[in-house]
Amino acid sequence: MITGRLWLFGDDVNTDVIHPPAFYSLDPDKVRRGLFHGYDPDMQPSVQPGDVLVAGRNFGCGSSRETSIRAIKLNNIGALIAIDFARIFFRNATNNGLPCLTFTDPGDLSRLHQGQRIAVDPDAATLRTEQGEVLPLTPPGEFVRRIWAAGGLLELLPKAGTARSQDS
Amino acid sequence: MTGRTIADKIIDAHVCDADDTAFYRRVTVDAVLGHDATTALLIDDFNRRGLSIWDRSRVLLANDHFSPPATAERADISNRFLAFAREQEIPNLMVDRGICHQLLVEHELCQAGGLVVGADSHTVMAGGIGVCATGMGATDILFTLATGTTWLRRPQTIAVRFHGTLPGQASGRDIVLELLSILGESGAQYRSLEFHDESTPRLRQDDRFAIANMAVEIGAKFGVFVPDEITVDYYVKRDGALLGTLVRPDADAEYERMIDIDLSKLDARVAKPWSPANVVPLRELEPIRITSAFLGSCASGRLSDIQAAADELADRKVHPDVRFVVIPASMAVFAQALRAGYVETLTTAGAIVNHSSCGACGGIDKGVLGADDVCVSSSNRNFRGRMGHWQSRTYLASPRTVARAAVRGELAPDLYGDRGDDQP
Numbered sequence: 001m002i003t004g005r006l007w008l009f010g011d012d013v014n015t016d017v018i019h020p021p022a023f024y025s026l027d028p029d030k031v032r033r034g035l036f037h038g039y040d041p042d043m044q045p046s047v048q049p050g051d052v053l054v055a056g057r058n059f060g061c062g063s064s065r066e067t068s069i070r071a072i073k074l075n076n077i078g079a080l081i082a083i084d085f086a087r088i089f090f091r092n093a094t095n096n097g098l099p100c101l102t103f104t105d106p107g108d109l110s111r112l113h114q115g116q117r118i119a120v121d122p123d124a125a126t127l128r129t130e131q132g133e134v135l136p137l138t139p140p141g142e143f144v145r146r147i148w149a150a151g152g153l154l155e156l157l158p159k160a161g162t163a164r165s166q167d168s
Numbered sequence: 169m170t171g172r173t174i175a176d177k178i179i180d181a182h183v184c185d186a187d188d189t190a191f192y193r194r195v196t197v198d199a200v201l202g203h204d205a206t207t208a209l210l211i212d213d214f215n216r217r218g219l220s221i222w223d224r225s226r227v228l229l230a231n232d233h234f235s236p237p238a239t240a241e242r243a244d245i246s247n248r249f250l251a252f253a254r255e256q257e258i259p260n261l262m263v264d265r266g267i268c269h270q271l272l273v274e275h276e277l278c279q280a281g282g283l284v285v286g287a288d289s290h291t292v293m294a295g296g297i298g299v300c301a302t303g304m305g306a307t308d309i310l311f312t313l314a315t316g317t318t319w320l321r322r323p324q325t326i327a328v329r330f331h332g333t334l335p336g337q338a339s340g341r342d343i344v345l346e347l348l349s350i351l352g353e354s355g356a357q358y359r360s361l362e363f364h365d366e367s368t369p370r371l372r373q374d375d376r377f378a379i380a381n382m383a384v385e386i387g388a389k390f391g392v393f394v395p396d397e398i399t400v401d402y403y404v405k406r407d408g409a410l411l412g413t414l415v416r417p418d419a420d421a422e423y424e425r426m427i428d429i430d431l432s433k434l435d436a437r438v439a440k441p442w443s444p445a446n447v448v449p450l451r452e453l454e455p456i457r458i459t460s461a462f463l464g465s466c467a468s469g470r471l472s473d474i475q476a477a478a479d480e481l482a483d484r485k486v487h488p489d490v491r492f493v494v495i496p497a498s499m500a501v502f503a504q505a506l507r508a509g510y511v512e513t514l515t516t517a518g519a520i521v522n523h524s525s526c527g528a529c530g531g532i533d534k535g536v537l538g539a540d541d542v543c544v545s546s547s548n549r550n551f552r553g554r555m556g557h558w559q560s561r562t563y564l565a566s567p568r569t570v571a572r573a574a575v576r577g578e579l580a581p582d583l584y585g586d587r588g589d590d591q592p
């Protein structure tokens with residue numbers, strides 16, 4: 001169960017906005033500080049572990065730079081909920097074990113507001129508000145669950161010394 | 169059984185698992201592309217896990233983002249990337265040779281009918297020559313480097329048919345901006361865009377690359393042209409013969425949607441800040457003063473793009489209030505532009521011609537924008553803050569429109585004459 005505050009975004013939020021190119025780095029501290037830096041310089045310092053990003057359509061479009069996912073993870077954001085996600089971003093998040101879930105009813109987005117406390121259960125695929133409202137999310141497919149359970153895509157790699165991967 | 173699209177056929181030819189019903193299919197890939205900025209992110213994990221590359225001859229690595237590096241931090245990242253590529257003995261390591269996507273399509277590794285993945289979203293550009301190519305993040309690419317495989321979900325396909333005759337002033341950039349205005353930033357999300365060029369004359373290869381490149385701005389997984397005589401010419405010129413397989417869709421292929429674009433009706437298009445889909449015809453734009461013009465990036469730094477700018481700048485001067493930066497997409501393109509005299513024309517007119525690299529496209533160097541800058545750019549993204557300061561503003565346009573605006577000092581509705589029909 002992931003519990004925290006909700007940060008609300010609109011449609012087509014791209015990775016340059018999520019993590020401006022100027023914060024591209026191999027230094028985790030610099031990457032962490034870059035989260036939404038241009039969009040709202042006050043946001044990153046006040047993000048708390050377990051907070052959840054909630055957005056409209058096409059969240060994460062644009063660049064494939066995985067620093068945007070690293071920045072989200074380094075800030076201990078617990079989950080991402082959107083009407084839908086851009087393809088590469090969804091893969092990157094999933095590969096890094098960061099749950100991306102979609103609203104079963106896209107209209108539910110309008111029931112949520114900035115700063116609200118929520119609880120997300122990735123396994124049950126639900127979002128519960130502090131008012132007790134429970135919004136259904138679309139459960140991930142079996143393949144995505146397998147990556148989550150493994151702790152990321154790289155855990156599905158054949159281990160050194162074994163001839164074949166165990167995925168077949 | 170209904171017919172198959174290009175994406176169906178290429179995925180089918182690469183499937184290596186047994187479960188026909190699986191949502192994600194495991195596929196082998198023919199080539200992997202990586203550049204300094206994204207590959208650097210996977211090196212630690214790769215080494216820590218003691219992995220080795222499944223087939224180093226199928227990997228093309230290029231340093232293009234930090235080429236040459238502008239800061240000590242980036243020099244360190246670049247050096248790590250180069251050290252990794254050399255330790256792994258990658259035969260196709262291209263050092264300071266240009267933008268990776270252009271280097272890929274100039275290379276024999278990139279063959280018609282192939283399935284290619286790259287650690288950069290614009291890998292999709294190789295679709296311009298009949299390749300199913302797509303971008304992924306560093307973790308996916310690490311997995312592919314180690315196994316030669318990846319997972320793909322079979323995409324729905326949207327067919328886009330071009331017909332009519334493209335007016336001389338317009339280019340592939342105006343076509344793809346028109347398509348962005350029809351589909352929006354997510355209109356081809358998770359889908360394959362299949363381009364059927366039935367125009368007369370057929371679109372030039374450079375225009376096809378520009379269109380395929382920006383397919384990802386519409387959310388597409390692939391942006392693949394149905395191969396034809398233009399495609400064959402390209403490969404024969406590049407490799408001496410056609411080595412790959414021309415994969416065409418079945419006549420009864422199943423499309424989610426068909427879009428027809430009459431190129432005869434097209435004129436200059438512009439994407440306003442801060443979305444590539446925020447498109448208007450140039451003739452409907454309010455005039456806007458510019459401080460910066462950029463012709464380059466993997467979307468539009470090829471020879472015909474530079475030629476268009478040289479055409480526009482011959483015997484003219486770049487406006488004194490404008491910095492006009494031109495970056496050829498690769499050193500091969502640069503050499504051609506030099507031989508053709510375009511570089512001299514451009515620099516005489518006051519433009520700056522920079523080393524083949526990403527430059528200011530990703531806000532990296534050599535023309536990054538300040539708060540008050542207004543830029544007209546031939547790159548593929550005008551996302552807020554991408555080219556520099558959060559307050560800066562970028563308009564996307566074709567290379568010819570960029571050059572005209574650089575001379576005029578403004579992006580104006582009458583750049584192509586009052587009625588938009590000015591011929592050079």
Ligand code: SF4
Pocket residue numbers: 232267268269288290464465466467525526529530547548
């Ligand atoms: S030129 Fe721009 S879009 Fe192309 S790879 Fe470089 S930074 Fe990315």
